[in-house]
Amino acid sequence: MIQKLISNIQKTKAPIVVGLDPMLNYIPQQVKDKAFQEFGETLEGAAEAIWQYNKEIVDCTYDLIPAVKPQIAMYEQFGIEGMKAFKKTVDYCKSKGLVVIGDVKRGDIGSTSAAYATGHLGKVQVGSKTYSAFDEDFATVNPYLGSDGIKPFMEVCKEEKKGLFILVKTSNPSSGEFQDQLINGKPLYEMVGEKVAQWGEECMGDQYSYIGAVVGATYPEMGKVLRKVMPKSYILVPGYGAQGGKGADLVHFFNEDGLGAIVNSSRGIIAAYKQEKYAKYGAEHFGEASRAAVEDMVTDINQALENR
Numbered sequence: 001m002i003q004k005l006i007s008n009i010q011k012t013k014a015p016i017v018v019g020l021d022p023m024l025n026y027i028p029q030q031v032k033d034k035a036f037q038e039f040g041e042t043l044e045g046a047a048e049a050i051w052q053y054n055k056e057i058v059d060c061t062y063d064l065i066p067a068v069k070p071q072i073a074m075y076e077q078f079g080i081e082g083m084k085a086f087k088k089t090v091d092y093c094k095s096k097g098l099v100v101i102g103d104v105k106r107g108d109i110g111s112t113s114a115a116y117a118t119g120h121l122g123k124v125q126v127g128s129k130t131y132s133a134f135d136e137d138f139a140t141v142n143p144y145l146g147s148d149g150i151k152p153f154m155e156v157c158k159e160e161k162k163g164l165f166i167l168v169k170t171s172n173p174s175s176g177e178f179q180d181q182l183i184n185g186k187p188l189y190e191m192v193g194e195k196v197a198q199w200g201e202e203c204m205g206d207q208y209s210y211i212g213a214v215v216g217a218t219y220p221e222m223g224k225v226l227r228k229v230m231p232k233s234y235i236l237v238p239g240y241g242a243q244g245g246k247g248a249d250l251v252h253f254f255n256e257d258g259l260g261a262i263v264n265s266s267r268g269i270i271a272a273y274k275q276e277k278y279a280k281y282g283a284e285h286f287g288e289a290s291r292a293a294v295e296d297m298v299t300d301i302n303q304a305l306e307n308r
């Protein structure tokens with residue numbers, strides 16, 4: 001799957017991920033009205049609205065982008081119906097040739113991680129039959145339980161040719177509270193980065209490992225250090241746009257080959273029509289506003305890379 005991600009990035013010349021994080025308050029009224037007419041103001045109605053919203057955004061952007069990252073919490077809040085919308089979104093994006101990064105941030109004791117890995121990346125055995133339940137291409141995982149929480153995910157990735165993005169340094173304001181703590185003079189996030197590089201060696205594609213890392217766009221100096229600590233790991237970089245990250249901050253997350261990083265924007269793309277810059281599209285043409293925001297993001301990052 002890492003090869004497919006790289007080839008999609010090369011084909012689109014767009015090292016970006018569109019984050020499919022639908023919230024009801026971003027969804028234009030006409031989309032909600034239609035869904036509520038059919039299903040009422042119910043969890044099912046909400047799930048239908050987020051699915052229709054996602055579908056329009058994907059239809060308007062899929063030819064420009066290599067990958068999407070649905071964040072499961074946005075679906076889970078609507079219970080079973082939301083989870084069905086998550087699965088429909090995963091399948092639809094895959095049918096459009098996109099790589100799907102399930103932003104599920106799992107990680108637990110070994111046996112529980114194994115079940116998470118089976119459900120999201122692997123196959124579950126039911127009697128004589130096997131099923132791929134969610135079947136994303138990559139999943140985000142939390143390494144702070146230690147190696148035995150990560151190994152079951154790696155095993156499934158090896159079998160299924162899938163991949164991981166392991167949280168190393170997160171984009172949020174208080175990420176330093178624990179992640180920046182010094183241990184024998186070294187920050188914890190750097191130790192985790194070294195571990196990701198080690199795990200990555202066991203799981204190599206052609207040039208890059210299918211064990212990647214998550215490093216927030218909001219910490220560019222740390223990104224520069226971590227790039228060197230994990231030279232063969234793809235870095236998923238969230239925090240662009242709504243959290244303040246800009247193209248110029250991101251150049252050091254990339255390797256000299258122009259590869260090695262993929263930058264996520266969620267609200268900045270899917271709710272672009274709400275920004276003044278894209279207001280001319282109006283809520284009616286929210287998908288076109290998202291397309292314009294994708295084009296601007298790609299230009300911003302590629303220009304920054306050219307100027308470095």
Ligand SMILES: O=C(O)c1cc(=O)[nH]c(=O)n1[C@@H]1O[C@H](COP(=O)(O)O)[C@@H](O)[C@H]1O
Nearest residue numbers: 071140170171214216238242243265266267
């Ligand atoms: O794993 C992630 O994707 C992630 C890690 C991190 O450090 N920071 C972070 O924002 N994210 C996710 O990236 C997305 C960012 O959304 P926007 O701020 O709207 O672009 C959300 O889905 C977050 O859950």
